[in-house]
Amino acid sequence: MIAPLSIAFFGSSLVSSYWNGAATYYRGMIRALHQRGHSVTFYEPDAYERQAYRDMDDPDWATVVVYPATEEGVVRSLEAARGADIVVKASGVGVFDEFLEQEVLSLKREGTQIIFWDVDAPATLARLRENPDDPFRHQIPRYDLVLTYGGGNPIVQSYGSFGARRCIPIYNGLDPETHFPVKPDSRFQVDLAFLGNRLPVRERRVENFFLDVAAGLPHRRFLLAGSGWDYKQSADNIAFLDHLDTCDHNAFNCSAKAILNISCNSMTDNGFSPATRVFEAAGAGACIITDKWEGIDYFFEPEKEIYVAASGDEVAGILDQLTPEISCLVGKRAMTRARAEHTYAHRARQFEGIFG
Structure with missing residues (x-):
């Protein structure tokens, strides 16, 4: 120190x-x-x-x-x-x-x-x-x-x-004292959930990776949380929440069969930019599906600790093969990796190394 x-x-x-x-x-x-x-x-x-x-x-x-x-x-x-x-x-x-x-x-x-x-x-x-x-x-x-x-x-x-x-x-990381597994909450029990505010730099990707997927899978249930989405036209199988307080994030991540990460355009183009929500979800033991960007394997192993989709069709394909047992296994692996290598304690030690 x-x-x-x-x-x-x-x-x-x-x-x-x-x-x-x-x-x-x-x-x-x-x-x-x-x-x-x-x-x-x-x-x-x-x-x-x-x-x-x-x-x-x-x-x-x-x-x-x-x-x-x-x-x-x-x-x-x-x-x-x-x-x-x-x-x-x-x-x-x-x-x-x-x-x-x-x-x-x-x-x-x-x-x-x-x-x-x-x-x-x-x-x-x-x-x-x-x-x-x-x-x-x-x-x-x-x-x-x-x-x-x-x-x-x-x-x-x-x-x-x-x-x-x-x-x-x-990089972003995990605080295990803040993000951890909790009991599922019926409000958030869906097949796929996404949490993010409505932003112009991400809206088109949300349409492709989430809204279009929901429209093509009417037998599945979806949940979209975050500010700005309440008036968005959507399929009947999508539930909407507005701003979600951080006190509900663990339950949100623990209740859905899979949690979707959708990056902003600039972060996808550049790569090596995992969102904070990826580590939040991993800390709660969630099964994560992320859009594709360079550098994912630096943080989590694809197909073992995280699923990677290059399109909405690939998101739909992953959902079709995802069982509760597989979802639980992938989520546990992600949590183990995040706690072992990607906590904010790791990041703080890096900070000290820079100034030490």
């Missing part, structure tokens, strides 16, 4: 998962860092009604500072973060991102490192390639380090081409 670090972390939200897919990642990493003796203050804006949809109280493993979603609120929080050993600016805070990307660099001094932590690197890099005038292009070389939660060598090389001093992926 290294000497305890004080870390100031500017992100979207630690206490609310509402329209905030990075919440599980933040919670897992920060909790694991706390368990290894480091202290984290998490600064998040009061924006997008997230505080009204909190799904956890302030934890005892981090200090949470909710600041007004104003420039003055950002400036006060930056001043409060001054003097930390590490200051993190995460991507996708949601308000004043450009201002934060610039001003957080003013905190750099001897004894303080400034880190950009990208929780959607394929999208960030696509933005930079499309806009030569994006000010972040000129700021990247000024950061001491870029961390990402996925992407592999393609992302490392891309950030290097924009002048990053170093870029290191710290």
Whole structure:
């Protein structure tokens, strides 16, 4: 272990998962860092009604500072973060991102490192390639380090081409104290379930891998959970849920015969970008079917610990051969692999190795 670090972390939200897919990642990493003796203050804006949809109280493993979603609120929080050993600016805070990307660099001094932590690197890099005038292009070389939660060598090389001093992926993982097997819940007992907010960068793939599959398998039951789907036209055998609180995620993952993972377009194109929900489901012992992307076998063994489908037709084929016994076996294998190699404790040790 290294000497305890004080870390100031500017992100979207630690206490609310509402329209905030990075919440599980933040919670897992920060909790694991706390368990290894480091202290984290998490600064998040009061924006997008997230505080009204909190799904956890302030934890005892981090200090949470909710600041007004104003420039003055950002400036006060930056001043409060001054003097930390590490200051993190995460991507996708949601308000004043450009201002934060610039001003957080003013905190750099001897004894303080400034880190950009990208929780959607394929999208960030696509933005930079499309806009030569994006000010972040000129700021990247000024950061001491870029961390990402996925992407592999393609992302490392891309950030290097924009002048990053170093870029290191710290992948999503599992917190076994948060995601674990529970009793099935009748609300979620279907043949195939998918949990994800409705996003333009993923909607077409949801249609292909989920909605079309349901339309072609009228004798099967499907469940679609997440914000934004309630008005979507669908087959009669699809049940809809809106935002699903994290307290229900284990039951959701333990109740369906299979859990579907559908990646955003940019993550599929790039590869090596497992979603947090893959590890959540694996931790609960779920049988996972994922869309196809490069690097899956780095995390789970296809056909043994996870099923991989390149199309909706392949999803339907997997469902046709899936029995409760096979589903249980594949889910147990995924859980064993995740606990052995992909917990946030593993990721926290990697973090310490970078700064040690």
